[in-house]
Amino acid sequence: AAAMQTPAGRAAGLGRSVPPQPAGGGFGPPGSGQDAGYEGMPPEGGFGAYSDEDFVKPRGGRKWLKRSFYSVLALAVVGGGLYGGYRWTQTQYYVGANAEHVALYRGISQDLAWLSLSEIEKDHPEIELKYLPPYQRKQVEETIAEGSLANGRDKIQELATQASACKKDEQRRQADREAAVVTGEGQAGGTTGTNTSGRTTTIKPKAATPTPGPSLSEEEQKVASNCGKQQ
Known part of the structure; x- marks a missing residue:
């Protein structure tokens, strides 16, 4: 040790070779290798028999939840769209035929498979189809969409006036025909007799007074000319 303190000893020590160290910078006796970890632990970056894929959570459950959510x-x-559409139809109104007369309907005239989209709002048996002009009768049979309840009621009033005018017009024509028949019978008829002077005279029966037809209101007079129109 004293020799190492001299300049010659230190120079000799610098010339000695250093024993080789294990590769990888590990600790332990030579030959332990770089695959062995510290004190028997697995090498860095690994977990023995497990790999990184063993610690990844499966995503199948999340996909199923997403699909269910999107389906719902x-x-x-x-x-919601069907319900909203149905609610909208119940705010609409149209005029159509109910058997042989007119009715005001709420909804639309089309049906959705098993679901009826309309119902009678108010029936009007006093407005008979046979007294409407042919073109209006066809319109009613094919339904007349009016949108709002107010428009539907206005259309009903229009048809009521027209039907009443045509009905009264028909009754007046019938009264005129009956009056003509009565007048003709009165002119053709008569009996003969002999008066006190011995002369033969013809006695004519008194003609019956024909019953006048119903009178039309001012509004009915305006539309009476439409009766019988085809279009």
Whole structure:
């Protein structure tokens, strides 16, 4: 040790070779290798028999939840759209035929498979189809969409005036025909007799007074000319 303190000893020590160290900078006796970890632990970056894929959570459950959510959302949108559409139809009105007369309907004239989209708002048996002009009768049979309740009522009033005018016009014509028949019978008829002077005379029966037809109101007079029109 004293020799190492001299300049010659230190120079000799610098010339000695250093024993080789294990590769990888690990600790332990030579030959332990770089695959062995510290004190028997697995090498860095690994976990023995497990790999990184063993610690990844499966995503199948999340996909199923997403699909279910989107399916429910789609059904809700479709159902909401159908309900909203149905509610809208119940704010609409149209005029149509009910058997042989006119009625005001709420809804639309089309049906959706098993679901009826209309019902009678108010029936009008006093407005008979046979007294409407042919073109108006056809319109009613094919339904007349009016949108709002107020417009539907206005159309009903228009048809009522027209039907009443045509009905009265028909009754007046019938009264005129009956009057003509009565007048003709009175002119053709008569009996003969002999008066006190011995002369033969013809006695004519008194003609019956024909019953006048019903009178038309001012509004009915305006539309009476439409009766019998084809279009």
